[in-house]
Amino acid sequence: MQSPQEHVIAVVGAGPRGTSFLERLLSHLERITADAARTRPLRLIIIDPAPHGPGRVWDPEQSPLFLMNTPASFPTAAPTAATCAQLPASSAAMSYAEWRRSAPGRRSAADAETAPGQNLGGEGDDNDYPARADYGRYLAALHQGVVEELDALEGVTVDSRRASATGLRPRRGTYEITLDDGTWLSAHAAVLSLGHVPARLNESAARIAVVAEELGLHYVPPSVPTDVDLDVIPAGEPVLIRGMGLNFFDLMIGFTAGRGGVFTHDPGAPAGRRMTYTPSGREPHLIAGARRGTPYRAKSVARGFVPDGVELVHFTDEAVADVVARHETVEFAAHLWPLLQRDVLRTYYRTLARVSPELFQTDAEDFLVEFDALLRTSRGGEQVLNAQGRRMLSHHAPDALWFDVRAMARPFADTIFDSSAQYQQQLQAYLEDDAHSSVAGAASPVKMAVGALHAGRLKLKSLISEHVISDASLVSDVEGWFEALVEGLASGPPVQRIEELAALSRAGVVEFLGPDPNFEIARESGTFTAESPWVDADPVHARWLLEAMMPANRVQLSDSPLVAGLLSDGYARPREILDAVGAPRAGKGFDVTEQPYRLIDARGEVLDGVYVLGLQLSSVQWGTAIAAESGGAVEDTARTLADADAAASRILTQARLSELSA
Structure with a gap:
């Protein structure tokens, strides 16, 4: 029973974002004086x-x-190290790395039942890629520690409920929250930290789902990978997989090592061929396709979330401030991408000159001096700079290729393959090359250049949150092409996964469709079909089609009763943005105030006690799924912690104000 004197805070969603909010609340409460x-x-x-x-x-x-x-x-759900200078840590705060070094009896990823060769190329414990379950144990321990410390504070009561919130509405100065068991509670403040929620299918996928059900086919829509029941798919069954991002690798490993197949690691073999696969006989036959025709590229083994040695000297705060001062409207493609492209090129050729000086007919340092001068003084955009750079490179290093980072997103653009077998060979060579460059680490010009691209992505996230870039450019440039570019190059799996995929391809367990595949349903054969217009091969037929992607992160497509109900009842609305022609359109996320992010209803009024953290902020933030960086700056890679802190601070201020007015 709620006491009339209590100030009630409902935290809806107790995953990483909700846990961060609770840790920030604890930190503030611990710093309040006794009086x-x-x-x-x-x-x-x-x-x-x-x-x-x-x-x-x-x-x-x-x-x-x-x-x-x-x-x-990298990841943390609480401030640690340098972040604590801006956000003082609570008594329960710890990063994942701190927890895994101190937790008694915990199993490391290397101890878990993983395939041999876990974390190939890693340079020490904190540079490996742990099991997601292990990070989950950290989050559980952090959450438990925070709740215990909160519950121990005088005047604080914690009520933890394993339930779903299905509705929220204002009611007499508070908020009424309905639960899935039909009960309801009243709160003065509600923090929506929902994470991934179910979503309705888009028109194309919905049509596939309907026809598939009519024909008795098996369609698995976009899902959280752990929600997909892989065991129901028979051994030897052809399975089409659409998408070759991170979810694809989860499906791949679940269908192979997860069914008893064995990867054998040979550290003396060339990179890309260090794994061999012995099938268990229980695997389905996986046929994968994606628009680019290739999977996400592997992470480099170079140390650091942004590899050590990568430095942005063109896409800097000073350069951005100059852009803002000179342009009424800042466009990413026109004004900011040329700066980032210069840093990508500079990083690539500085690395190339260091590791392959023999490519240069002149002294490599002379080329770098001249190239740096070009990058500083060229007034042209991307196309002009590419032409100028090619001419300079051909003079100094005629056998070196010009590095076109945009082309990396489409490695087989305009290439015709005479057979599926030819394409499989090409993909195997591609995977081997990717593994080789990843293992090279800081000695790979490609991976270091991608590191610069990634560093620029992190800066761009801050600029988007600060509304520096126009809505039209956000839609047409950032979401239109840059997001796919940087995700495919910089957000891939550890190199182990690429080694495993190459081994599975050689073993014939995984087959690739080719670029721009078309997925359809053939009623006459009662099957799904898929083919690539770039590969001269017969269409592939299967009775299973799996979407290797997460549910759409768009509030208007949400199948969550809470999110859908807020919109339909008028207590929330999508943020409206303007597209390239100035037409209004609904953004992906809720319309919210500035930080701390409070909901804005359909009439444009603020729901003063309802705060939003995480994925449903995707109209005002970009890359909301990325965790906070241990030791990161609050305006940059630790922004999620700053968001949680701002909400906690304001809620406590409101609680004190309500006490004074009571």
């Missing part, structure tokens, strides 16, 4: 049907075969 603490009692109601701390995505009970795509040194 100031004698205010209205607080009751925290934490609501999530999934395990509190890990949520669905990081469930500790999931297969240990599923890996993170960030090294152990």
Whole structure:
């Protein structure tokens, strides 16, 4: 029973974002003096049907075969190291790396039941790529520690509920939250930290689902990988997989090592051929396709989330400030991409000159001096700079290729393959080359250049959150082409996965369709079909089609009763943005105020006590799924912690104000 004097805070979603909010709340409460603490009692109601701390995505009970795509040194759900100078840590705060070094009896990724060769090319414990289940255990431990410390504070009560919130509405100065068991509760403040939620299918996928059901076919829509029941697919069954990003690698490993297949690691073999695969006989036959025709590229083994040695000297705060001062409207493609492209090129050729000086007819250092001068003084955009750079390179190093980072997203553009077998050979060579460049680490010009691209992505995230870039450019440039470019090059799996995929291709367990594949349903044969217009081969037929992607992160497509209900009842709306022709369109996320992000309803009024953290902020932030960086700056890679802190600070301020007015 709620006391009339209590200030009630409902935390809806107890995964990483909800846990970060609770840790920030604890930090503020611990820093309040004893006299100031004698205010209205607080009751925290934490609501999530999934395990509190890990949520669905990081469930500790999931297969240990599923890996993170960030090294152990990176992620945290609480401030640590340098971040603490801006956000003082609570008594329960710890990063993942700190937890894994201190937790008694915990199993490391290397101890888990993973395939031989776990984390190939790693340079130490904190540079490996842990199991997602292990990160889930960290989140569970952090959440438990924070809740215990909160519950121990005088005047604070914590009520944890394994339930789903299905509705929220204002009611007499508070917010009424309905749960899936039909009960409801009243709160003065609600924090929506929902993470990934179910989504309705788009028109094309919905049509496939309907026809597939009519014909008795098996269609698996976009899903959280741990929610897909892989065991129902028979051994030897042809399975079409659409998408070759991170979800694809989870499906790949689940269908192979997860069914008893064995990868054997030979560290003395050339990179790309260090794995061989012995099938168990229980695998389906996987036929994968994606628009680019290739999977995401592997992460480099170079140390650091942004590899050590990568430096942005053109895409800097000063350069951005100059752009803002000179242009009424800042466009990414016209004004910011040329700066980032210069840093990508500079990084590539500085690395090339260091590792392959023999390519240069002149002294490599002379080329770098001249090239740096070109990058500083050229007033042209991307096309002009490419032409000038090619001429300069042909003079100094005629056998060296011009590095076109945009072309890397389409490695087989305008290439025709005479047979499927030819394409399989080409993909195997591609995978081997990718593995080789990843293992080379800081000695790979390509991977270091991608590191610069990634560093630029992190800066761009901050600029988008600060509304520096126009809505039209966000839609047409960032979401239109840059997002796919940087995700495919810089957000891939650890190199182990590429080695495994190459081994599976050689073993005939995985087959590739080719670029721009068409997925359809053939009623006459009662099957799904897929083919690439760039590969001269018969269409592939299958009775299974799996979408290797997460549910759409767009509030208007949400199948969550809570999110859909907020929109339909008028208590929330999508943020409106203008496209390239100035036409209004609904953005991906909720319309919210500036930080701390409070909901704006259909009439444009602020729901003063409802705060949004995480994925549903995708109209005002970019890359909302990435965790905070351990030791990162709050305006940059630790922004998620700053968002949680801002919400916690304002809620406590409101609680104290309500006490004074009571």
